[in-house]
Amino acid sequence: MTVAESAVAQGYRLFAQYAHAPNELGYCGPASAAALESAACGGGDPAVVAAAARQFSGAWPYQQLIAEQCGIADPLDERVVRAYWTGNALTDRVDAERFGGELLSRFGARAGHYWSHLTENLLSEVTATHAFHVFGVYPWSRLLGTGMPEPLRILDSCRIGWGTVLEVSDDDAVVNLRRLEFDGARLALGAETARRIGRRTASGVFVPGLRVGDRVALHWDFVCDRLTAEETDRLESWTVRQLGHTNRRLAAAR
Numbered sequence: 001m002t003v004a005e006s007a008v009a010q011g012y013r014l015f016a017q018y019a020h021a022p023n024e025l026g027y028c029g030p031a032s033a034a035a036l037e038s039a040a041c042g043g044g045d046p047a048v049v050a051a052a053a054r055q056f057s058g059a060w061p062y063q064q065l066i067a068e069q070c071g072i073a074d075p076l077d078e079r080v081v082r083a084y085w086t087g088n089a090l091t092d093r094v095d096a097e098r099f100g101g102e103l104l105s106r107f108g109a110r111a112g113h114y115w116s117h118l119t120e121n122l123l124s125e126v127t128a129t130h131a132f133h134v135f136g137v138y139p140w141s142r143l144l145g146t147g148m149p150e151p152l153r154i155l156d157s158c159r160i161g162w163g164t165v166l167e168v169s170d171d172d173a174v175v176n177l178r179r180l181e182f183d184g185a186r187l188a189l190g191a192e193t194a195r196r197i198g199r200r201t202a203s204g205v206f207v208p209g210l211r212v213g214d215r216v217a218l219h220w221d222f223v224c225d226r227l228t229a230e231e232t233d234r235l236e237s238w239t240v241r242q243l244g245h246t247n248r249r250l251a252a253a254r
Contacts, residue, residue: 011078012049014225015063016040017206018085018130019056021220022158024201030055040224041204050076057115058133059084061107066128069094085130085160086217086227087234100126117142125245129238134158135187135246144182144250155187156180159239161218162232163192168210171200173223175216185254186247189240199223 016039023029023036033052038044053076054060062084063075070090072080083090100123108118118137125136134155135141143151156179163177175197178189197218199205207216207226215232217225227235 009046011074011076011081012044012046013039013042014078014081014085015053015059015076016044016049017224018081018160018217018219019053019059020201020206021222021224023052023056025220027158028056028058029053037201037203040206041201042208043203058137059130061103062128062130062133065099065102065106066090066094069099069128082231083128086225086231087129087238088231091128091234091238094128096126096128097123099128125242125249127238127242127245129242130160131239131242132245135242141187141246141250142253144187152180152182157220160235162227162235163195163197163216163218165210165212165214165216166194168212172196172198173210173216175218175223177218185250187243187250189243197221197223 016036019029020036020040023033030052035044035048036052039049063080066083067075067080070093079088079090082088104118108115115137117139122136126132140151140154161177163175165173166176167174174194176192176194178192181188181190198221206224215227216223217227
């Protein structure tokens with residue numbers, strides 16, 4: 001297997017690791033994608049995973065555009081998948097203005113009501129990341145002012161979180177993490193706190209050999225990936241950047 005082929009194969013699994021939890025909850029992707037769970041545990045049919053990935057109205061368009069702008073053939077190449085979900089050197093290379101224009105012209109009008117906020121007014125917030133889709137395109141940041149807990153809970157669960165493992169058991173792990181907070185005016189990451197997070201599905205675990213001290217990514221209260229120190233720093237940086245964009249919009253709306 002060549003380096004390029006390896007990156008693609010690993011990318012299929014990585015996509016499944018991040019996409020499985022919201023798909024299992026029925027929030028995005030095809031109605032039934034058991035192949036994602038299998039692939040996230042190291043099995044599954046790549047062709048089936050690719051077919052499922054194309055039905056994610058959020059992640060797939062972003063990964064398509066990242067691949068195009070960076071000259072990579074497959075949107076499921078590991079480098080592209082990582083760029084979208086947590087950020088990497090490819091994310092840095094993407095021209096945000098061009099990327100936003102392409103999102104708007106090619107995908108916005110046909111992606112459904114959840115994309116209705118993707119207009120020219122949102123282009124100043126665009127990054128080629130999942131964080132932009134969560135905080136910018138999805139409607140939930142605009143509902144924080146209702147005082148209801150649901151918008152903040154969904155934003156915090158849907159974004160990719162990160163933390164350090166404190167304890168490990170067969171089914172879950174205690175992770176030191178920072179939750180999203182809203183003080184009535186601004187979104188921010190709170191102080192570190194320990195929280196028990198699930199890590200096992202019927203097919204197995206997505207992160208085998210998990211150990212105390214490991215850095216992990218979290219999606220919908222599930223341990224979906226092991227992160228390096230650099231990957232953790234990039235994820236935090238892109239998240240904080242996106243929160244800054246969102247807070248400026250919230251302030252202007254007030």
